[in-house]
Amino acid sequence: MKKLLILIYFIALGSPGLYAQNPYAVWKTLKDTQIKTKYDSQKRYEVDIPLFGSKVKALNGKSITIKGYLIPIEAYTKQGFFILSALPYNLCYFCGGAGPETVMEVTSQQKIKYTDKPIVLKGILKLNATNPNHLMYRLQNAVVVR
Numbered sequence: 001m002k003k004l005l006i007l008i009y010f011i012a013l014g015s016p017g018l019y020a021q022n023p024y025a026v027w028k029t030l031k032d033t034q035i036k037t038k039y040d041s042q043k044r045y046e047v048d049i050p051l052f053g054s055k056v057k058a059l060n061g062k063s064i065t066i067k068g069y070l071i072p073i074e075a076y077t078k079q080g081f082f083i084l085s086a087l088p089y090n091l092c093y094f095c096g097g098a099g100p101e102t103v104m105e106v107t108s109q110q111k112i113k114y115t116d117k118p119i120v121l122k123g124i125l126k127l128n129a130t131n132p133n134h135l136m137y138r139l140q141n142a143v144v145v146r
Contacts, residue, residue: 023067023120023145027086030101030137032056040132048100050129050136060127065145067120070112071103078111084121084139104137112144120145 032053040047052060071083071092083094084106091097106121123142128134 023065024086026059026064026066027068027102029055029059030104033101033136035100047132050100050127052127052129052136056127059125062125063122064125064139065120065122066104066139067118068104069116069118070114072114078113079108080111081105081107082112083135084119089116100136103135104139105135106139106142108142108144110143 032055034051034053036049036051037046038049039045066084068084068086069088069092070079071085071089071094072079073082082105083092084104085092085098086102087093087098089095093100093103104125106123108121108123112119121139121142122145123139126138126140128136128138
């Protein structure tokens with residue numbers, strides 16, 4: 001039974017060397033981020049600053065494949081700029097069910113039709129620790145893989 005549970009764990013979550021085979025594995029790595037609250041004297045309010053772990057930093061600027069749920073920013077039509085969430089809409093970060101490490105901004109090369117089913121994207125991951133007007137993870141030039 002223990003071997004079966006270990007096998008299921010690796011199939012579901014993957015390992016760092018399996019990003020291409022298991023798009024869910026990236027979300028596990030992105031959890032290696034801490035949040036520090038800092039007072040911004042120019043804006044006169046506190047902002048959250050991400051402190052990325054070494055595994056997350058190693059992905060910066062790299063092509064990744066990731067699976068998640070499309071959270072539209074505009075009407076439920078085709079999206080060229082949207083949020084990708086590790087969790088379904090009703091459990092996502094914006095509904096209070098998860099942390100900021102479970103979402104990322106996505107800009108896609110072509111508009112993607114809205115679906116409530118998970119999608120797999122490939123793109124370039126960019127980390128954001130300085131601009132509080134954007135999420136800390138950004139996937140650029142994304143294309144649908146499957």
